[in-house]
Amino acid sequence: MEDTLLGVSFRDADEFHSVENKKKMSSGIPLTDEDRYPWLMAIHNYMKDLHNEGKSGVVTCSALKKSYRQILLTGSDISTRDQKTNSDIESLVFVLLNGSKDIILSRMSQRLGHFMPSSLLESQLATLELPDNTERCIQVSIDNDVEGITDEIIKRISEITDS
Numbered sequence: 001m002e003d004t005l006l007g008v009s010f011r012d013a014d015e016f017h018s019v020e021n022k023k024k025m026s027s028g029i030p031l032t033d034e035d036r037y038p039w040l041m042a043i044h045n046y047m048k049d050l051h052n053e054g055k056s057g058v059v060t061c062s063a064l065k066k067s068y069r070q071i072l073l074t075g076s077d078i079s080t081r082d083q084k085t086n087s088d089i090e091s092l093v094f095v096l097l098n099g100s101k102d103i104i105l106s107r108m109s110q111r112l113g114h115f116m117p118s119s120l121l122e123s124q125l126a127t128l129e130l131p132d133n134t135e136r137c138i139q140v141s142i143d144n145d146v147e148g149i150t151d152e153i154i155k156r157i158s159e160i161t162d163s
């Protein structure tokens, strides 16, 4: 799928989840590190292929933990603790869409036909590790309309990539 606004490829991380993972979440059961590892590796490999082809893209992903973001960056293997530090995708920028639990909950409850029940928001927020200053990440408030958020993301990313 192409992101019409930016003219680059767009993928939702949910497309990379196994049927088992989706069933687990639909049942209101949070995923474990082991459940997420193949999912994160599949997303890393997709982004690495895009990078190697000299292309840009957008992937929406919860990427809740720093170790998950390390896997997305380096393809490192948390199961063997073989934590590579160098990124395979040096141009990757994380964008944290930051907002209150109330805003997130009100938006999730508007969603129709999504496998993720709002009841899992609690565990998502409990698992979330906000990016630290060692990570290439910008934070954008979601307390805005979609156009305003998108404009802010594009502005902030251009500031990073132009610097």
Ligand SMILES: Nc1ncnc2c1ncn2[C@@H]1O[C@H](COP(=O)(O)OP(=O)(O)OP(=O)(O)O)[C@@H](O)[C@H]1O
Pocket (backbone or CB within 6 Å): 060, 061, 062, 107, 108, 110, 111, 112, 116, 142, 144, 145, 146, 149
């Ligand atoms: N800025 C916004 N203003 C109003 N509604 C919004 C805004 N952003 C998203 N929504 C609505 O909130 C709901 C959740 O949005 P979306 O599915 O994009 O969230 P998400 O971050 O991808 O969630 P998840 O990580 O669980 O997939 C959707 O119904 C969407 O239309």
Ligand SMILES: O=C(O)[C@H](O)[C@@H](O)[C@H](O)[C@H](O)CO
Pocket (backbone or CB within 6 Å): 013, 014, 031, 036, 062, 063, 064, 116, 124
């Ligand atoms: O890591 C996880 O627990 C999952 O990826 C969730 O974050 C959901 O898939 C996502 O929120 C729904 O779109």
